[in-house]
Amino acid sequence: MDAFYAAVEVQRDASLAGRPVLVGGTGGRGVVASASYEARAHGISSAMPMASALRRCPDAVVLPPDFERYGQVSRQLMEILRSVTPLVEPLSLDEAFCDVGGSVRLLGPPEKVGAGLRRRIASELGLPASVGVAPNKFLAKLCSGKAKPDGLLHLRVDDVEDFLAPLSVRDLWGVGAQTADHLARFGLRTFGDVAAIDRATLARIVGQAAATQLSELARGEDRRGVTPHEPAKGMSAEETFDTDVDDPEVLRRELLRLAEKVGRRLRASGVTGRTVTLKVRYASFQTVTRSRTLAVPTDQATELHREATELLDALRLERVRVRLVGLGATNLIPAGGSRQLDLLTDDRWGRLERAADVARTRFGDEAVTRGALLDPDADDGGPF
């Protein structure tokens, strides 16, 4: 999808059409998550601080993100894609790979399928989309990027080499600003440069794994299949404060809120996490993580919070100013694997949190809250 969040907002409010629209953080430290093409004409791009964006374009309309809405539209989008093939692999809310190799006899050539999808997305969702049609995932993604905005690009096998050779290494999946600079120091600026260099030399520059990947991608080779359902590897939540925090109680309370969020999502997905990670970003922007792997995986906020606060205490912050805290769970394991343990132990926290899930599903997210999260001046930082 093109400028997805901004486009959804424009579709919802026609008075925004033709105007520079920015979706993103509206607080002092917000960044642009999505910018309409009118805003991009002013040099605005996503991830830019909102304040800088507004200096470039003071007339821009700034809207906070509405992820519930984007999620709804995303589900409709994926349904449209799945009407063409069950082999749909979402890459994010607004992007997916579709393997239409098996649908040719039924639906016609892939470029015709792509054009049809664009028409349906425009008429049913009222949103612009771009499509890349190519022999593999990497090339298709590359083409969809080159097709933007609101276009379709079909790359035929015979044209791959000529098409790729002059492209910047920045278009290689996995090459960002840093790696591009690094490659440039060795005279590697285009796909052609990377394709031509021998792999052992490339490995000395970017490491073994990256060398293999970049070498193949630069030649247009990508053997990855389209896989509809990859289980999540981790779940996390983090919060950047409007102003830096040096009060340990505030940090602990924020971690409790984040633990609730992560715990709920673990339970909703039916998984438990064995490794808990604390993330702290200091005012200096230096970022550290500390993690601990548990003997028994958990999906409970109380336990996530306890581990995170222990890791926090071990940092011995001494009122250092903190800009962000985050909490994550990785090493995910399907829940229920250790149900016997629940029978043997007194699982009151687990029952309590599952009951709260049910209440929140029925009565809304605000239905159940921890006492410790209600009054900033109350409590000792412990749960409830």
Add this chain to the structure above:
DNA sequence: TCTGGGGTCCTAGGACCC
């Protein structure tokens, strides 16, 4: 008004095991 939030993957060192 300097730098969000949710992810994935890779590297590298150390512990530990056979």
Add this chain to the structure above:
DNA sequence: TCTGGGGTCCTAGGACCC
């Protein structure tokens, strides 16, 4: 008569993607 060679897991950091 001072120390091999895997393999796996854990931890911390960093690059990158949307």
